[in-house]
Amino acid sequence: MRPTDRKYSKSHEWVKLDGETALVGITDFAVQALSNGNESDLVHCDLPESGRLLAAGESFGEIESVKAVSDLYAPIAGEVLEINSGIEDHLEIVSRDPWGQGWILRLKPERKSLDGLMDAAEYEKYLATLAH
Amino acid sequence: METWRLITTWGAQPSFNLGLDEALLESSDAPVTVRFYSWKPATLSLGYFQKFAEVPAALDARSVVRRFTGGGAIHHDRELTFSIAAPLAHPLYRDSLPDSYARVHAGVARALLTLGIEAKLRGESKLASDREGTGMCFHKSSPLDLVWDERKGVGSAQRRTRERVLHHGSIKLGTTALEGDIATAERVAPRLSPEAFAPALRAAFEAEFGVRLEAGVPDALERGRMKELAPRFLDPAFLRRR
Numbered sequence: 001m002r003p004t005d006r007k008y009s010k011s012h013e014w015v016k017l018d019g020e021t022a023l024v025g026i027t028d029f030a031v032q033a034l035s036n037g038n039e040s041d042l043v044h045c046d047l048p049e050s051g052r053l054l055a056a057g058e059s060f061g062e063i064e065s066v067k068a069v070s071d072l073y074a075p076i077a078g079e080v081l082e083i084n085s086g087i088e089d090h091l092e093i094v095s096r097d098p099w100g101q102g103w104i105l106r107l108k109p110e111r112k113s114l115d116g117l118m119d120a121a122e123y124e125k126y127l128a129t130l131a132h
Numbered sequence: 133m134e135t136w137r138l139i140t141t142w143g144a145q146p147s148f149n150l151g152l153d154e155a156l157l158e159s160s161d162a163p164v165t166v167r168f169y170s171w172k173p174a175t176l177s178l179g180y181f182q183k184f185a186e187v188p189a190a191l192d193a194r195s196v197v198r199r200f201t202g203g204g205a206i207h208h209d210r211e212l213t214f215s216i217a218a219p220l221a222h223p224l225y226r227d228s229l230p231d232s233y234a235r236v237h238a239g240v241a242r243a244l245l246t247l248g249i250e251a252k253l254r255g256e257s258k259l260a261s262d263r264e265g266t267g268m269c270f271h272k273s274s275p276l277d278l279v280w281d282e283r284k285g286v287g288s289a290q291r292r293t294r295e296r297v298l299h300h301g302s303i304k305l306g307t308t309a310l311e312g313d314i315a316t317a318e319r320v321a322p323r324l325s326p327e328a329f330a331p332a333l334r335a336a337f338e339a340e341f342g343v344r345l346e347a348g349v350p351d352a353l354e355r356g357r358m359k360e361l362a363p364r365f366l367d368p369a370f371l372r373r374r
Contacts, residue, residue: 034229036230064179067290068202131227
């Protein structure tokens with residue numbers, strides 16, 4: 001079971017409220033989907049500047065794995081307060097710990113509600129629909 | 133049987149080639165679209181995240197652009213370039229990244245077999261074409277790459293959005309001065325042109341993917357979007373963004 005203290009988007013990002021702010025990252029499914037089984041498969045990322053205002057669903061950055069560049073999407077609207085500078089040159093942290101140390105953005109949410117996103121159980125069901 | 137669109141454009145400019153591919157990646161209502169194409173002039177393309185300074189060949193090539201797909205630099209000369217744009221949920225692309233590469237490469241390998249080339253996924257072995265410090269796609273191999281003659285012969289990369297995937301591939305028919313000792317079709321099919329190889333690739337894709345490829349063109353929306361996107365690939369600031 002994935003962490004129940006956060007909500008999930010269909011494009012495989014998670015968001016977790018943390019006081020007045022919200023942390024955003026990508027799920028283990030996203031990491032697996034982009035990788036070839038090695039921690040070192042995520043190689044580059046482009047992340048937004050602090051202060052940028054993101055709409056829900058807007059692309060906020062890009063991540064390169066060993067064989068693909070993929071867009072990253074904001075699960076909620078908000079202002080970028082901080083990016084996790086520790087991961088920019090060490091994306092293996094995202095591979096190893098996508099739920100904790102591998103967080104990507106800290107946002108000031110436009111709204112405190114995470115309505116419209118999936119909880120962990122709903123996300124699991126959604127993932128099952130992607131399998132065949 | 134599913135019908136895919138096939139757009140063929142030989143000898144097109146780099147900004148057209150990349151602009152059209154990006155427009156097809158965005159074209160969410162489009163059928164699965166395969167492109168076969170070549171470049172005029174011969175052009176070196178850098179991967180989206182590559183640092184310009186880490187590709188020494190960029191100083192030697194007459195025409196240089198930056199792609200929107202990842203990976204290393206490719207000299208688009210003596211090759212058939214293809215792309216396949218399809219929904220992320222399409223059977224070609226669903227499941228993991230390695231699964232999607234294996235499916236596309238099965239189609240390419242089938243076409244190469246008609247030339248007598250037995251291309252295989254690299255797996256864990258090292259290659260005679262692997263070389264440090266050039267930033268060139270064909271000098272860096274991964275387990276997913278198609279190889280023959282112990283060298284890499286097909287360069288590939290993907291761009292993924294939440295809706296669609298575009299897979300780029302470069303099938304080497306001959307080598308170039310910037311790429312050197314790599315696997316090509318030259319040994320079994322000297323001076324084979326992309327135009328002459330295209331029917332075999334088309335038939336192999338149709339057989340491997342169980343589809344019919346129907347010749348088509350970009351629609352008005354895609355052409356319009358291509359014209360909007362193409363200038364970025366001529367912009368020196370984009371080329372030298374890293």
